[in-house]
Amino acid sequence: MLVIDVGAVSTRAMLFDVVDGxxxxxxxxxxxxxxAAPFYDVGEGVQRAIENLQEITGRVIIDENERLIIxxxxxxxxxxxxxxxxxxxxxxxxxxVGLLEDVSLESTRRLAKTTYxxxxxxxxxxxxxxxxxxxxxxxxxxxxxILVAGGTDxxxxxxVLKLLEAVGLACYLTADEQKPEVIYAGNQELTEEVRSxxxxxxxxxxxxxxxxxxxxxxxxxxxxxxxxxxxxxxxxQIAGVRNLDEWAGGGLLPTASAFGRLIRxxxxxxxxxxxxxxxxxxxxxxxxxxxxxxxxxxxxxxxYGLGRGLPGLLEDARLEExxxxxxxxxxxxxxxxxxxxxxxxxxxLPATKEELAIEQALARQxxxxxxxxAAGGFPASVSRRGLLPPMEPILAxxxxxxxxxxxxxxxxxxxxxxxxxxxxxxxxxxNHLAAALGAAAAINPILSVQVLDSSTFVYLGTVISPVxxxxxxxxxxxxRMVQSNGNETTIDIKYGTLEAIPLPLGQSARVHLQPxxxxxxxxxxxxxxxxxVVHGGALGVVIDARGRPLxxxxxxxxxxxxxxxxxxxxxx
Amino acid sequence: MLAPVRHILPVTTIRRERLLPIQGKISxxxxxxxSATDTVAEASLSPAxxxxxxxxxLGLPPEKTDQHIQCKAGDSVDAGDILAGPVGLARRVVRAxxxxxxxxxxxxxxxxxxxxxxxxxxxxxxxxVMDLIPxxxxxxxxxxxxxxxxxGNGGIGFxxxxxxxxxxxxxxxxxxxxxxxxxxxxxAGHCAEEDVIKMAGELPLRGLxxxxxxxxxIPVAEKSPVPVMVLEGFGQRPMNTAAFNLLTxxxxxxxxxxxxxxxxxxxxxxxxxxxxxxxxxxxxxKDVQVLEPGKQVYILRAPxxxxxxxxxxxxxxxxxxxxxxxxxxLVRFDDGTEALVPAANLEIIQ
Numbered sequence: 001m002l003v004i005d006v007g008a009v010s011t012r013a014m015l016f017d018v019v020d021g022x023x024x025x026x027x028x029x030x031x032x033x034x035x036a037a038p039f040y041d042v043g044e045g046v047q048r049a050i051e052n053l054q055e056i057t058g059r060v061i062i063d064e065n066e067r068l069i070i071x072x073x074x075x076x077x078x079x080x081x082x083x084x085x086x087x088x089x090x091x092x093x094x095x096x097v098g099l100l101e102d103v104s105l106e107s108t109r110r111l112a113k114t115t116y117x118x119x120x121x122x123x124x125x126x127x128x129x130x131x132x133x134x135x136x137x138x139x140x141x142x143x144x145x146i147l148v149a150g151g152t153d154x155x156x157x158x159x160v161l162k163l164l165e166a167v168g169l170a171c172y173l174t175a176d177e178q179k180p181e182v183i184y185a186g187n188q189e190l191t192e193e194v195r196s197x198x199x200x201x202x203x204x205x206x207x208x209x210x211x212x213x214x215x216x217x218x219x220x221x222x223x224x225x226x227x228x229x230x231x232x233x234x235x236x237q238i239a240g241v242r243n244l245d246e247w248a249g250g251g252l253l254p255t256a257s258a259f260g261r262l263i264r265x266x267x268x269x270x271x272x273x274x275x276x277x278x279x280x281x282x283x284x285x286x287x288x289x290x291x292x293x294x295x296x297x298x299x300x301x302x303x304y305g306l307g308r309g310l311p312g313l314l315e316d317a318r319l320e321e322x323x324x325x326x327x328x329x330x331x332x333x334x335x336x337x338x339x340x341x342x343x344x345x346x347x348x349l350p351a352t353k354e355e356l357a358i359e360q361a362l363a364r365q366x367x368x369x370x371x372x373x374a375a376g377g378f379p380a381s382v383s384r385r386g387l388l389p390p391m392e393p394i395l396a397x398x399x400x401x402x403x404x405x406x407x408x409x410x411x412x413x414x415x416x417x418x419x420x421x422x423x424x425x426x427x428x429x430x431n432h433l434a435a436a437l438g439a440a441a442a443i444n445p446i447l448s449v450q451v452l453d454s455s456t457f458v459y460l461g462t463v464i465s466p467v468x469x470x471x472x473x474x475x476x477x478x479x480r481m482v483q484s485n486g487n488e489t490t491i492d493i494k495y496g497t498l499e500a501i502p503l504p505l506g507q508s509a510r511v512h513l514q515p516x517x518x519x520x521x522x523x524x525x526x527x528x529x530x531x532x533v534v535h536g537g538a539l540g541v542v543i544d545a546r547g548r549p550l551x552x553x554x555x556x557x558x559x560x561x562x563x564x565x566x567x568x569x570x571x572x
Numbered sequence: 573m574l575a576p577v578r579h580i581l582p583v584t585t586i587r588r589e590r591l592l593p594i595q596g597k598i599s600x601x602x603x604x605x606x607s608a609t610d611t612v613a614e615a616s617l618s619p620a621x622x623x624x625x626x627x628x629x630l631g632l633p634p635e636k637t638d639q640h641i642q643c644k645a646g647d648s649v650d651a652g653d654i655l656a657g658p659v660g661l662a663r664r665v666v667r668a669x670x671x672x673x674x675x676x677x678x679x680x681x682x683x684x685x686x687x688x689x690x691x692x693x694x695x696x697x698x699x700x701v702m703d704l705i706p707x708x709x710x711x712x713x714x715x716x717x718x719x720x721x722x723x724g725n726g727g728i729g730f731x732x733x734x735x736x737x738x739x740x741x742x743x744x745x746x747x748x749x750x751x752x753x754x755x756x757x758x759x760a761g762h763c764a765e766e767d768v769i770k771m772a773g774e775l776p777l778r779g780l781x782x783x784x785x786x787x788x789x790i791p792v793a794e795k796s797p798v799p800v801m802v803l804e805g806f807g808q809r810p811m812n813t814a815a816f817n818l819l820t821x822x823x824x825x826x827x828x829x830x831x832x833x834x835x836x837x838x839x840x841x842x843x844x845x846x847x848x849x850x851x852x853x854x855x856x857x858k859d860v861q862v863l864e865p866g867k868q869v870y871i872l873r874a875p876x877x878x879x880x881x882x883x884x885x886x887x888x889x890x891x892x893x894x895x896x897x898x899x900x901x902l903v904r905f906d907d908g909t910e911a912l913v914p915a916a917n918l919e920i921i922q
Contacts, residue, residue, distance in 0.1 A: 032574065035837075036836030036837050037836050037837070037838075037839040037841075037859060038839065038858070038859030038860050039860070040837075040839070089837070090837055130623070131623045132621045132622050132623040132683075135621050135623070135683075136618070136619055136620055136621055139619050139621075140617065140618050140619070142593070142594070169621075169623070169676075169683060172676070173619075173621075173675065175594060175595055178594060237837075238837075308836075311787075333786065333788075333807070334807065336786075336787045336788070336806075336807075337786075337787060337805075337806045337807030338807075339787070340787045340790075340805070340806040341805045341806050341807065341873075344722050344723070344805055344806075344834070345872045345873070345917075347916055348872050348873045348914070348916055348917045349873070349892075349894075349896055349898050349914045349916050349917060350873070350894045350896060351873060351874065351875065351892040351893065351894055351896065351913060351914055351917065352874045352875050352892075352893055352894055353893055353894055353895075354874070355873065355874050355894060356894035356895065356896065403896060403897070404895075405891075405894070405895025405896060405897075406895070409895075
């Protein structure tokens with residue numbers, strides 16, 4: 001199977017095939033993405049990425065006429081199946097329409113954020129403007145997508161239809177080639193009336209009500225409709241995308257949707273009371289995918305991508321918040337300059353220690369901001385004020401993490417940015433395969449399962465993060481680890497510290513946890529002790545007792561000393 | 573390996589497509605000479621509509637209103653013209669509140685489009701209209717010097733260029749802007765003061781070309797009626813030597829400044845064009861080229877941000893002081909020193 005991902009900076013061609021009776025990831029070819037100037041055609045980058053893959057593997061995948069060879073031939077040329085994902089392109093412009101600001105409109109905004117969008121306008125009952133002003137606003141903004149929700153099933157109808165009046169007239173007045181995609185995900189009893197008022201004026205699609213009752217939000221099915229609409233918009237906007245979609249049999253997916261699909265799959269597979277968390281810190285966006293009992297919450301934030309949209313971070317984070325993650329004294333103006341320069345040149349790399357420190361500080365902050373936003377969509381039963389709900393595993397992707405100089409610095413970014421609680425396992429998507437496996441799952445689920453089971457992902461280790469309050473230096477946890485070879489380690493963990501106990505890959509151990517002072521280590525409540533089996537990883541067993549929420553030392557000297565010590569603890 | 577190109581050329585053929593974002597009307601003809609600030613096309617980007625509730629106006633239910641409508645789609649109406657009625661003993665009517673065009677009438681309502689000032693697409697460079705793209709725009713060509721930048725506030729201007737930046741490290745302050753500069757395009761170094769931009773608007777200048785700018789000035793620059801563009805980036809960065817030499821040697825010439833934002837999806841980039849006669853057959857330079865030895869390159873990131881040099885060799889994978897491992901390139905600068913930089917941090921200058 002060949003999976004292509006067209007990112008904002010790189011286009012990648014990933015090859016999977018059967019080895020010794022099981023699907024394996026074989027190789028990846030890459031090339032700079034060509035969606036933007038001067039090529040304006042993703043096909044150029046796709047071609048080069050496949051050529052790179054052919055050079056690496058020695059396998060012919062495209063023929064002399066630059067066409068994909070599918071299915072594979074007897075002599076081993078080509079591939080049997082193909083999937084594709086895309087995150088390149090400017091954020092889609094979305095107009096969100098809902099009845100009430102804090103009910104259907106809020107859900108519509110969250111629905112918009114399940115793919116690469118910017119909400120440029122909202123329309124609701126709270127909106128004092130008359131219909132003609134709303135029409136003019138939509139015409140002026142020229143949205144790619146209009147999302148409409150409102151009315152519980154069997155509930156409000158006239159108000160919803162009144163809101164749709166402006167949408168319908170604006171679409172009527174828009175030239176054919178610029179008509180937006182319109183998705184109606186409101187009161188299902190109005191479907192026929194919506195259809196009769198909008199058909200012919202817009203590319204109209206329907207999804208189940210995202211707010212079927214006042215208390216319930218259900219974005220799942222609508223998310224898929226939005227993902228399909230966004231692929232259609234991209235096919236109109238950028239040359240070569242339609243061809244890619246044809247190769248994928250009409251199954252081209254936004255990268256974030258495919259990533260979310262994998263996280264949902266893992267949540268169903270693990271069937272655990274904990275959620276599963278996926279984080280992708282990319283150039284196009286930072287994606288937060290959290291699944292609880294198979295229900296996915298997906299948040300895609302282009303304003304938190306480490307590329308063109310990066311200045312958007314400053315709407316939600318002050319420069320001082322970013323500076324708190326720096327191990328040295330950096331003037332706030334330098335951070336400000338860095339953000340804007342990075343947005344001009346998203347494909348560039350940090351060559352100096354100082355620039356790397358700023359980049360990694362930004363990675364931490366975008367994860368914090370992304371989690372804060374996404375948490376609004378977590379089920380009420382798991383939400384914990386200001387803290388991440390218990391999650392396991394936590395899967396992370398994105399070049400700033402996978403290209404970190406050491407695995408220790410990668411895990412530091414994840415711990416600082418995500419601040420997990422209790423016991424979790426941290427996994428790094430070293431080869432950026434998560435979205436590809438999510439896309440592949442629709443065509444060949446066995447491939448996804450078998451590749452996940454292989455050692456393609458880097459298992460960083462088990463992380464234990466006690467939650468509670470104490471004075472720094474107070475012992476808060478006794479940990480006794482008994483390895484399978486009989487070796488035993490007992491360690492008292494002090495509040496404010498970060499410790500790591502080596503446990504190599506392939507080995508396992510039983511860990512007994514005895515918290516003091518009513519600290520919660522995820523064994524069933526504050527003060528409860530327990531034991532569990534942990535498996536070896538690149539960084540062993542890490543105990544992060546620095547506190548939740550994490551408060552970095554304000555004094556630059558102390559912060560530098562602390563960060564250096566923590567990094568050294570994790571192997572540098 | 574391909575690398576993006578930043579054009580800094582003493583004389584070249586410059587061909588630009590100027591397109592409306594939606595369908596509109598072209599207001600020039602093929603073969604016509606235009607100046608940078610001439611309007612080449614127009615479109616209604618900010619339409620104004622009025623939706624009138626005729627049912628309410630006539631005091632009738634919607635299903636009984638339509639038979640009293642006195643206009644149809646496409647009709648032009650003047651202020652005061654009857655749109656519906658008269659109805660009833662009181663002879664109730666609904667009149668057009670303004671001069672408008674009827675878009676659609678029915679269902680007890682009428683939608684009117686009111687004339688609004690159209691968006692005017694400017695040429696952005698002085699030259700000749702070579703081609704027309706029906707209902708969308710034109711292709712304009714000229715010859716001259718071309719210097720591309722990285723940020724612009726969307727303005728377009730044309731005027732005599734005065735050079736305040738006597739060195740690439742120049743810093744522009746408000747007190748340097750004199751009343752006599754009114755109507756000119758100023759070339760300066762770094763700007764970190766909002767007051768400078770405000771003063772530029774008060775004079776007013778016809779354009780402001782900066783080497784670099786503090787991000788804190790962006791909000792004021794974005795609102796300024798003066799075209800403002802930045803050549804290098806944000807934070808204090810000297811003007812690159814290639815641009816400095818080219819621009820300063822053209823002081824007192826008329827220049828066109830197109831400070832449109834850098835949009836990689838349309839290809840527009842802020843640029844300065846200095847119309848010059850072509851010495852012979854000049855060709856357009858390509859926008860992407862292969863990174864190969866001998867090419868003049870520009871370093872985008874620290875530790876040599878803003879420096880210009882020659883590529884000696886494109887090397888293999890190297891680990892940089894940051895610990896990041898990437899494809900490398902060896903560059904020699906004008907002062908003879910050499911540096912190994914990530915290839916991803918290079919632009920070709922041509």
